[in-house]
Amino acid sequence: MEQHFPYLFWAYNLIWALITAYLLSLGVRQRRIRKEIDRLKESLRVEEKE
Amino acid sequence: MSPRRPGGRWASLAQTTLPVITLALATTTLYGALFYAPREKVMGDVQRIFYFHAPAGLVCFLAFFVTFVASIGYLATRRPGWDIAGRASTEAGLLLTTIVLVTGPLWARPVWGTYWTWEARLTTTLVLWLIYMGYLLVRRYTEDPDQQARFAAVVGIIGFIDVPIVYMSVHWWRGHHPQVLAVSGGGGLDPTMRQVFLMGIFTYLALYASLMALRIPLGRAEAELRWLRLKLGERPARRAASGLRASG
Numbered sequence: 010m011e012q013h014f015p016y017l018f019w020a021y022n023l024i025w026a027l028i029t030a031y032l033l034s035l036g037v038r039q040r041r042i043r044k045e046i047d048r049l050k051e052s053l054r055v056e057e058k059e
Numbered sequence: 060m061s062p063r064r065p066g067g068r069w070a071s072l073a074q075t076t077l078p079v080i081t082l083a084l085a086t087t088t089l090y091g092a093l094f095y096a097p098r099e100k101v102m103g104d105v106q107r108i109f110y111f112h113a114p115a116g117l118v119c120f121l122a123f124f125v126t127f128v129a130s131i132g133y134l135a136t137r138r139p140g141w142d143i144a145g146r147a148s149t150e151a152g153l154l155l156t157t158i159v160l161v162t163g164p165l166w167a168r169p170v171w172g173t174y175w176t177w178e179a180r181l182t183t184t185l186v187l188w189l190i191y192m193g194y195l196l197v198r199r200y201t202e203d204p205d206q207q208a209r210f211a212a213v214v215g216i217i218g219f220i221d222v223p224i225v226y227m228s229v230h231w232w233r234g235h236h237p238q239v240l241a242v243s244g245g246g247g248l249d250p251t252m253r254q255v256f257l258m259g260i261f262t263y264l265a266l267y268a269s270l271m272a273l274r275i276p277l278g279r280a281e282a283e284l285r286w287l288r289l290k291l292g293e294r295p296a297r298r299a300a301s302g303l304r305a306s307g
Contacts, residue, residue: 013102013103013104013105013169014104014105016105016108016165016166016168016169017104017105017107017108017165019165020108020111020112020165020166021089021108023158023161023162023165024111024115024158024161024162027154027157027161028154028158028266031150032273035273035274035277038277039277039280042277042280042281042284043280045284046280046283046287049284049287049288049291050287052291053287053290053291056291
């Protein structure tokens, strides 16, 4: 059964990879939305001044 | 009035502490799975996949139950907070189901001699994954946030029917999949294996809580973004504005 160690190795590594990929996607979405909110708030401020 | 500000004191505390707890639990489970739990006599080391595979399957049921409750909550109250919670829980549940679907075949290949077989537990789990992908994709059919949330809530309620089917599939159809939790009377898990298995469940519960703590503020930020776009007239879906303002 020693030859089956690669399956265990890949299973554990894929779990970490999947979780990391999801966390990165959350980070990317968070940054993009934050940036867009800041841009729209700035537009709103300009609109209110006018 | 703009919608509620994303985050807050409790949210930021949860976002800081929960990932640390999750990482500590994951490290302990990893140690337990690799060094503390005994080597299984028949399957050998590949059985150690079980400590991260089976707990993910159990906690994904919890995630989809939360989606089910949130879906009912949204349809009953039309409060966007329910939809945000349901969506966050669905994404976490999908991540856990993906872990189950990826690690399962890696265990099956050396034990069954094949990565995949259309066995009841495997098939119903794949159907579960597809249903909740549908929960997320159905939102693309409309621009109206209320309609998006309603469509998804219907999928979240009907889709939950598959959860007990997945759980009971090993009893109803008696396929190849092991019935780990059903075994009793001394024939079940070795006590050390059970300890590591329980640690695995706690790890995934902490991971689920961490993901919710990270995803819910993002959902609120998305709602804020929609509200700002409506206010500035960047999007035509005026009807949704009342619903979003109600979330404030």
